[in-house]
Amino acid sequence: MTAPLRGSDATVVDVALGDRSYDIVIGRGQLASLGARIAKLRPGAKVAIVSDENVAARHLDAAVAAAKSGAAQVSTIVLPPGEGTKSFAHLARLCDDLISQRIERSDLVVALGGGVIGDLAGFAAAIVRRGVDYVQVPTSLLAQVDSSVGGKTAIDSPQGKNLIGAFYQPVLVVADTALLDTLPEREFRAGYAEVAKYGLLGDAAFFAWLEANWQDVFAGGPAREHAIATSCRAKAAIVARDERETGDRMLLNLGHTFGHALEADADYSDRLLHGEAIAIGMALAFEFSARRGLLPKAEAERAIRHLAAVGLPTKVSEVRGDVSGIDRLMTLIAQDKKVSRGKLTFILARAIGQAFIETNVDSQDVRVFLEEKLPGSVVRR
Numbered sequence: 001m002t003a004p005l006r007g008s009d010a011t012v013v014d015v016a017l018g019d020r021s022y023d024i025v026i027g028r029g030q031l032a033s034l035g036a037r038i039a040k041l042r043p044g045a046k047v048a049i050v051s052d053e054n055v056a057a058r059h060l061d062a063a064v065a066a067a068k069s070g071a072a073q074v075s076t077i078v079l080p081p082g083e084g085t086k087s088f089a090h091l092a093r094l095c096d097d098l099i100s101q102r103i104e105r106s107d108l109v110v111a112l113g114g115g116v117i118g119d120l121a122g123f124a125a126a127i128v129r130r131g132v133d134y135v136q137v138p139t140s141l142l143a144q145v146d147s148s149v150g151g152k153t154a155i156d157s158p159q160g161k162n163l164i165g166a167f168y169q170p171v172l173v174v175a176d177t178a179l180l181d182t183l184p185e186r187e188f189r190a191g192y193a194e195v196a197k198y199g200l201l202g203d204a205a206f207f208a209w210l211e212a213n214w215q216d217v218f219a220g221g222p223a224r225e226h227a228i229a230t231s232c233r234a235k236a237a238i239v240a241r242d243e244r245e246t247g248d249r250m251l252l253n254l255g256h257t258f259g260h261a262l263e264a265d266a267d268y269s270d271r272l273l274h275g276e277a278i279a280i281g282m283a284l285a286f287e288f289s290a291r292r293g294l295l296p297k298a299e300a301e302r303a304i305r306h307l308a309a310v311g312l313p314t315k316v317s318e319v320r321g322d323v324s325g326i327d328r329l330m331t332l333i334a335q336d337k338k339v340s341r342g343k344l345t346f347i348l349a350r351a352i353g354q355a356f357i358e359t360n361v362d363s364q365d366v367r368v369f370l371e372e373k374l375p376g377s378v379v380r381r
């Protein structure tokens with residue numbers, strides 16, 4: 001199936017947060033509607049579009065043209081690509097640029113990029129002039145289904161990822177699914193892990209739909225829009241219930257405790273992309289749940305089979321390069337999630353679509369389980 005080139009009607013998902021509610025507009029070609037939407041939201045506003053070099057080379061002209069049709073003035077700021085851009089140095093430069101471009105509190109910052117640009121520009125918007133409104137125009141699959149929604153903004157610290165930031169909701173998200181046509185396939189596949197996550201954690205019917213239709217999601221037809229809209233609806237519902245992650249929002253961390261440890265162990269390099277780490281992490285979470293007798297082994301195998309079918313890694317042995325031993329991984333796991341008296345919090349599952357928060361996982365159980373999964377380990381009986 002080839003991607004249709006025509007635009008599509010937008011699907012609109014509401015993020016219901018009272019007076020901070022906003023729309024996620026999803027559809028092929030929706031970038032063109034940016035100007036009209038800006039004009040409606042903030043008539044007469046100046047707009048600063050923040051992007052990275054990779055995205056700017058492909059989509060900045062179209063974004064500027066679209067914004068110009070509705071904004072009083074449009075300026076641009078282009079940063080280097082990559083996680084390294086989520087740093088104090090780039091944040092400082094970005095804030096200076098926004099201020100020198102005379103972006104005032106009545107104006108708008110537009111984040112045009114993947115999760116790196118969304119997190120950084122969102123945080124800059126949160127602090128420049130004590131808060132300027134911002135719009136997310138996510139350009140990676142991960143950003144369209146996850147990072148652009150929910151208002152988590154951050155930069156990294158030498159001690160860890162996303163340690164400096166703010167909850168700061170955008171006023172609009174425009175997810176143009178056609179922008180994903182230029183995304184490298186490996187990045188698309190990694191973002192798909194988060195799509196599958198929504199099925200695995202809370203929507204068995206969506207997971208079954210993905211099993212049948214994932215090829216069309218990759219190809220870029222209406223199935224892609226359906227998958228993105230369903231993912232956004234799932235995230236929006238959870239964020240509306242628990243904006244600041246004191247409860248239910250933790251479900252979104254399915255696969256992330258194991259995944260973050262592997263990601264950190266690979267130094268956040270392209271040896272292991274975030275979504276790839278999460279695919280392995282979700283496979284481990286389902287296997288671990290089966291091991292604890294929470295769900296039939298066949299159910300865990302079904303979850304893993306789908307991730308593997310789309311080409312995602314599901315085993316620690318598939319990480320490129322060396323993986324550290326159990327001690328280091330356990331240290332990383334303990335750092336990622338709060339440990340109290342040797343107990344860890346994990347997102348486990350009773351079935352596909354039925355994840356839950358387990359706060360009482362013995363770290364020794366995790367160690368024994370994970371040790372068996374490490375490459376070269378001998379399964380103990």
Ligand SMILES: NC(=O)c1ccc[n+]([C@@H]2O[C@H](COP(=O)([O-])OP(=O)(O)OC[C@H]3O[C@@H](n4cnc5c(N)ncnc54)[C@H](O)[C@@H]3O)[C@@H](O)[C@H]2O)c1
Nearest residue numbers: 054081114115116117139140142143146147152179182183
């Ligand atoms: N705020 C949140 O809730 C949240 C949630 C998940 C992840 N994140 C953050 O998101 C970041 C990862 O996001 P990501 O995977 O989008 O990474 P990214 O922003 O680095 O984008 C991945 C790569 O794809 C390129 N790219 C993006 N869109 C493109 C397009 N349309 N065409 C061609 N190239 C394109 C980028 O330049 C980059 O090289 C991490 O920093 C993570 O911490 C935040």
Ligand SMILES: [Zn+2]
Nearest residue numbers: 194256274278
């Ligand atoms: Zn994630």
